[in-house]
Amino acid sequence: MTPAARLSAAIDLIDIIDAQRIPAAKALKEWGTAHRYAGSGDRAAISGLIWDVLRRQSSAAWLMEDDSARARLLGMLRLERDMDVATIAALCDGGRFAPDTLTDGERAALTSRTLDAAPAHVAGDYPEWLDPYLAKAFGDDRAAEATAMASRAPLDLRVNTLKGKREKILPRLSHLGAVETPWSPLGLRIALGADARNPGVHSEEDFIKGAIEVQDEGSQLAALFSAAKPGEQVIDLCAGAGGKTLALAAMMGGKGRLIATDHDKRQLAPIHERLSRAGVHNCEVRTPRGEADALSDIKASADLVLIDAPCTGTGTWRRNPDAKWRMRPGALEVRLKDQAEVLDRAAPLVKPGGRIAYITCSVLPDENGDQVRAFVARHPEFSVQPPEQTASVLWDKAEDFAKAALQSDEGWLMTPRRTGTDGFFVSVLRKL
Template identity: 55%
Template sequence: MTPAAQVSAAIEILAELAERRRPAADAIKDWGLSHRFAGSKDRAAISSLVFDALRKRASAAFLMGSETPRAIVVGALREARGLGAEDIAALFTGEGHAPAPLTAQERERLATATLEGAPAHIRGDYPEWLAERFAAAFGDAAAEEGRALAERAPVDLRANILKASREDAIRRLAHLTPEPTPLSPLGLRIAPTAKGRGPALTAEPAYVKGLVEPQDEGSQLAALLCAAEPGEQVLDLCAGGGGKTLALAGQTHNRGQIYAYDDDGRRLAPIYARLERAGARNVQVRSPRGQADVLADLEGRCGLVLIDAPCTGTGTWRRHPDAKWRLAPGALEQRLAEQRELLDKAPRFVKAGGRIVYVTCSLLLDENEDQIARFLAEHADFSAVPAAEAAAKAGLPELARFGSTHGAGFRLTPRTAGTDGFYVCVSRRG
């Protein structure tokens, strides 16, 4: 396929997404199945363009004065790809499978339109209904934070210290030119390519043998702030696929016991293969069994309960740019209720002097500082551990600078930390 034909395909996929609220990856896959002449490189190029257009959807539409899929792609070619008007016009010739030529109005807007005077949610490319919440969280920096969330994310890996040091992992993956992450002592970072394609990680021997695991640096830091100790009893209350469970197994050096639970047993399905590949031997998976209380024996026994809470995922928009446009107010209300339930459930398992670590990949106060403030007000036997103390306990005192200015806990964002967006709060009993 020619680059112009790839642009036409991206417009077609965006039109389909405008009609149906669904993950972009599903729409792209379906397009590929119905257009089998498109090779793997074509599909990758089309996917990259679709996601770039979704990253810049609001600003691109504003610049072009239209919210049509065509206008969004044209605007994104300027905003996300940095193409000039003539380079864009060369892709819109109307010849063969190319889109129709640019109109006079489109050419004029490409040449003259700017984001000057646009509202923060336009400049930051996030939904208008979240504008007040972003302003509450970030003040005058809301648009800048949004722009950082609209950039491509690197590929972050965590060295599995049960099998290899970070230095060894870097040597094993030298052909991918990884760099040490600046904040996590276990992280490796592979920069995104110009076309946004990442490495075929599952084909790498270092991955197959369990030396590394994909994990954003922010997620690595969240696990490190748990400060899990060898011999400790740990409950991962929302283990899902096991990303943080694996990190905790490394921290405890396979000593003690980690209980991986999720109230939806289907989410636990990937954890078994990942545990085997990582060589994690101190993890016991507790799947739900009807009405049975499968965690009853853990009551009052755990030194650490991790709540990797379900959330809106606003901090992960670099990796899932379509999610921000599918997010609806009703989803936020549902997540808030789930978070409250988990926070109220966790104390049952915490022993005296033990701690709850609450983590979200959200940037909204509602899901973070506000939830913790409510929890602490209703559970007088718990108190928030100050950021400086929690960072020092984790052996990462430099993380204290990410202490939240809105209340207890830490805030990590792409703009301030170079990670996905995360909130982490450590609360201690007694």
């Protein structure tokens, strides 16, 4: 397919997504099945166009003064891919399989209109109902922060220190363009272009042998800030597929007791194979059975309880731009209740002097600092560990990290704009 034909296909797909109100991933899968002539490069390029339109659909429509699929795609090419009018016009030449030629109005919009007068939720490309929440988090910077959350994320990897060292593995991934991550001492980063296919990391020997895992640098830092140590008793209370469980296991060096559980046993399904591949031998996976408490035998004995809390996922919008437009206010209310419940569940598991690491992949204060303050009010035997002490695990990078991330009395907030990571909040609470 020509680049122009890919644009036409993307416009048709956006129309389908709008009309049928279906997730973009489903529409892309069905399109690929129905158009088997399209090669993998074509499918990757069209997927990239669709995701980028979703990233910038409000601002693109504002720029073009038109909310049609075509207008949003044209506006995205200008805003997200920084194409000039001549380049866009060359793609839209009205030829076979190409979009129709640009109208005078489209040329004028692409040439002269800007986002200078756009409301924050339009310039930042997020649902208007979320504006008060993001204003609470970022104030006048909310549009800039949200814009950074709209751009495509790189692919980050975490080196599993049970199987290897970063300096040894990095050269073996040079063909993928891997470089060291800015903050995490365990991270590798692969930049991805607009039309790039995800590299075949899962077929790399280091992945097959468990020496690397896919994990955003922010998630790596969140695990590091928990300061899990060899010999401790550690509970991963919302383990899910096990991303942070694996990170904790490596930090513990195979020594101590690691328990992974989750209220939804379906989420735990992949964890067993991942633990085996990573060479983890000190982790016990506890699958919930009916109404029984999987941790009923744990009474104030844990050194660390890590809570990768259920949240709205606003910090991961750059990886799943479809999610932000499908999010509804009721989802936040449900998550706030879930978070309070899991925090209260963790409290009696922690021994005196032990700690809770509370983590969300959200940038909303209601899910972050507000939850921590409410928890401490309910459980005065806990206090927040000073954030600068939490970040000290970064050693020589701690001072620079403190300048980049947002620090509050309750913890750290990382964002794509400030730290180049997904949006993550981390608070460490110590029991008296």
